[in-house]
Amino acid sequence: MSLLADAFTVLAVLAGLFFLAAGTLGLLRFPDTLSRLHALTKADGLGLGLIVLGLMPQAGSLLGALKLLLVWALAMLAGATVGQMIARIARRESQ
């Protein structure tokens, strides 16, 4: 059972790292602010979510796992908010 949990952790964290790397690549390579934001907020939210999902079986307790989930929710909320604000400013400056 613990072998299964470990395999799940490795797979999920690797998948999360892939999305984080993809988001960073998008930030570096995409041509304009809005596309870069799109890559960063969406891919990073998914990447962090997969890492949190992978680490939840390793948290040791249900409370620990829920705290990890809360960290992900707060990071998503903060990322989405800041993404919106930057996008609004970027659109205003381009007009």
Next chain:
Amino acid sequence: MSATLLIDLALAFSVLAAALWTVAARRAFEAVVGFVAFGLVLSLAWVRLGTVDVALTEAAVGAGASGVLLLGATARLGAQTLAEVRDQPAMALRIATGFFCALLAVALGWTLLNLGDPAPSLAPLAAANLAATELGNPVSGVLLAWRALDTLLEAVVLVLAVIGVWSVAPDGAWGGIPGDIQPPRRDPALRLAAQIIPPIGVVIGVHLVWTGAEAPGGAFQGGTVLAAMWVLAWMAGLVRPPAVSSRRLRVWVILGPIVFIAIGLLGSFLADGFLAYPAAFTKPLILLVEAALTFSIAVALVLLLVGPPKAAP
């Protein structure tokens, strides 16, 4: 090479890279972004060293509160920061600055390499006497029992800082609402976040203080989180601070140091001396001091972040 060594090396490299970026950045805003990143990576390094208390403080106060203060300063400097880049200091001054910084780095490195083995430490003594405080977290024991004077002075420094910020208010604005009259931005996304996050953040802040007795946490970390929640709501235009002439506001700012000093004086009569706790009430008194300090730290940080009053009351 083991995996943990790789992680530690990557962390150390990131700390150095963020520090270099902060120093080398051409514009103040970029330097502040580097400073915040530096603080966050550094707090991870503290976690790796097993000092979660320091990591929490670095993340909350070092990266968070100081970062926001520096961002505010950058915004207020505005166009002047660009002029600063053009007027570079004289070559002799730059060489002297570089020389003395390098000298300091070499001296610190030399000291670190020549530390006695084992390094001189009061940690075993603190751990052995922790039971007397009835606390489970040795850091809280040191901060509120054995080195209580340091903690008291830190709390007093915050009050002085608030007085310092208020003292730069223009004469006409004195007594008014601190900070910009119109909140800087009334963004709908920010408003939504400022309605959802504070209830969670207040619970986390109070939890950090409460758990500080037994596990990493404490008044400064918790107070900073509480202050951040209020500033978030302020930035979204949801709340307004009371006027600086408000007596209640001023009482909140000094409440923590006053309670601390009062309990310290109580120790002069009922225990061994100033800031000593009567043995039977050690833990309740420490918790009382922590609670009052948290409140005052949060209010003082908010006032520092919001800034002096700008318009007439």
